[in-house]
Amino acid sequence: MKKTLSFVAGLALMAHSAAADTPVLQVYAPDYFASEWGPGPGIEQGFEAQCDCDLQFITGDVLPRILLEGERTDADVVIGLNTDVTARARASGLFAAHEQDTSALTMPVAWTDDVFLPFNFSYMAFIFDNTKMETPPASFEALLDMPDDVKIVIQDPRSSISGLALLLWVKSIYGDKAPEAWERLAPKILTVTQGWSQAYGMFTDGEADMVLSYTTSPAYHIIAEDDMTKSAAIFEEGHYLFVEMAAKLKTTDQPELADAFLDYVLTEEFQTAIATSNWSYPSKLDASLLPEKFNLLGVPQKAIFYSEDEAEALRKPALDEWLTAFSK
């Protein structure tokens, strides 16, 4: 036992070795965001160059973690919350106003939220391989009418935020008829995965013909891999808007730094970097400043969007409809 304890203590000490004279800004972020291959490292470098501080990303399931920690949280800022869960985040009373001017945002919908500040967005979409599927569906209706041997992978709304966005997308198009829509879609669903990664992996491995992802997903293949074979099917009914946001904690011990960080989020530096590091549209950037190859992406004519209150109210009944359709 003694040996084990000293092993534990040794590791704890190693982790503590970073001395801290400079102020520390703790930012809670999702795993994909702060990983080496996400936007995190670039943002950290960019912000530290101007703040004379140490920006530290703490990764994990941001909202559950903040709710678990409550007012004792060490977080100064969170980044990566999605609109479909902000009702609960707001109700916790843990977040402060961002005090940013949101009038100049380049979002497809007007934005007036004074607590959660959007930093990027994309649209939910089904991605397909354009060398294998010559006539992709041009509407959700056409998707439901496709033969049942076209196989689609989606994510489970109970464990995945993109799966939840699909629930709301279907609800927004079909309303009371959503159960029938799910029943028409169900035979084409190859399987339902816990998270986005597994579903997307099955698609790139060729196991599924289509996968639930974002209209901006092909940008990764086009820009990073020089691969033009992946496209998003654009539907005439419109696409559900997926917005990611940042917010400041009321309990932060670094309020100035937190404000400075939120300022930074809307700077051109941050906004130009986010497109190719988070594979999404920046929330405040003139279209002319987007990477050139973003022009190759399909853009929905219409953005569908539920306010957080509508999303919160629809979540549970929409899940029950989904479960019923898939349990038959």
Place this chain on the structure above:
Amino acid sequence: MAQSGRISRPAWLSHWPGLVAALLLVVLVFGTLLAVALRAEGGRGLGPADWAAIRFTLWQAVLSAGVSVVLAIPVARALARRSFTGRTALVTLLGAPFILPIIVVVLGLIAVFGNKGIISITLSVFGFEPISIYGYHGVILAHVFFNLPLATRLILQGWLSIPAERFRLAASLGMGPTDIARLLERPMLREVIPGAFLVIFLICLTSFAVALTLGGGPRATTVELAIYEAFKFDFNLGRAALLALIQFAMGAGGALIAFRIAMPGDMGTGLDRAVQRWDDSPIQRVMDVVFITLASLFLLLPLMMVVLNGVPGLLSLPPSVFQAAIRSLVVALGSAFLTLTLAMSIAALVVQRGAWLVEGLGYLTIAASPLVVGTGLFLILFPFVKPSDLALPVTALVNAAMSLPFALRALVPALTSVERDYGALADGLGLHGLTRVRLLWLPRMRQPIGFALGLAAALSMGDLGVIAMFADSQGVTLPLQLYRLMGAYRMEDAAAAAVLLLGLSLLLFWIFDRGGRVNADT
């Protein structure tokens, strides 16, 4: 089995290590559950969907464990009867599915059994319909894939525990295969199988991502997924704690039944000679070859697909993946020795005192919900320390607790026989305390200790554990790094990281297991 170990003699090892280990497990399993429950803010009880999840969980766990054990018997028998070049390597390799991260195994299985997998493609070349893996049969297939190696290994150990002298005696008495099966092999199986069944049943109880993906959707909802839903979708901690308690109760119920069925075996002592069999026949030989070949194909093909997918990217992996690999190795080694310390302490208590409750607790750690254990630990530690400071030690500890059932499976019967066979001698020589551990237990138990260490290290290597809840952006382990690569669209790098993970896990297992078998003729 626990009762069988009871030997009334003066204590040769103080009880406190066992009691401390037991206390640690109580905190890990029930303390975390309590911590989560205390944070609950009311909530609804169990609905019809929960009952459906409970039914499905029990059904798939019983069936998966049953199929795994039934298939493992002929494979283990074949491996016990045959000796051929590369047998040791094969036995090690066959253990690989068990220690790989779930996401990797699922993609490997799909590459073989999926819509566009090699079986479906081969079938369609000959004009047959492709097979579909998605459905209840896919869940069972995947669980058997994960657990057949473990079942085979546990049953094989049973076979190898029959002393060579027994077979020699059987041969000189003119016994044929039927008599040997009746008098030697079936009693051994009766002793070994309930334990093997139980361990696999417990593993399958907490299955979630595999069941969902290969089950084809929400019909394959397990209790662990319902716990996830309570956390992520509802943020209802009370419900999560209630479901975790139910999951635990199902495990405890399974354990009670398995312990009732288990028969204490008594094969006596031999001189550790290599087993030589005289009851061979051509039919047996053909059957053994068929079973070994089929099992190898079933287990190795998906792994081969994982390797083929990943090898091209291996050299271009970013350095941080190798740093994560080193971190994972440290955690795995720490976790392995922690497992051994815990398991030995508990085994001593069990054999000395017949403390079946403690042994049962050791088994049931695996029925605890990983998500609830992680969250509970987080809630307990968060007020005192920065969680990311303890990410690696906590991961090592939780991984050790999860490996405990397998270590106990290997160590308790071994210690029971050692004490039964040599205890009186050791008492006469006045061997007590650590001297007894050093001079009697360690040398006599090299093989199960090597196996336990190897398995614990490999399991810890591949397990995501609770690291995702505790890590910051820097101190990540290899499995977490693999998930991050996938999350950043880098599927090829992720495939290469999976090969690295597979290789390192197997290497760890092989080194320990091999170390335990030096000088052993098995």
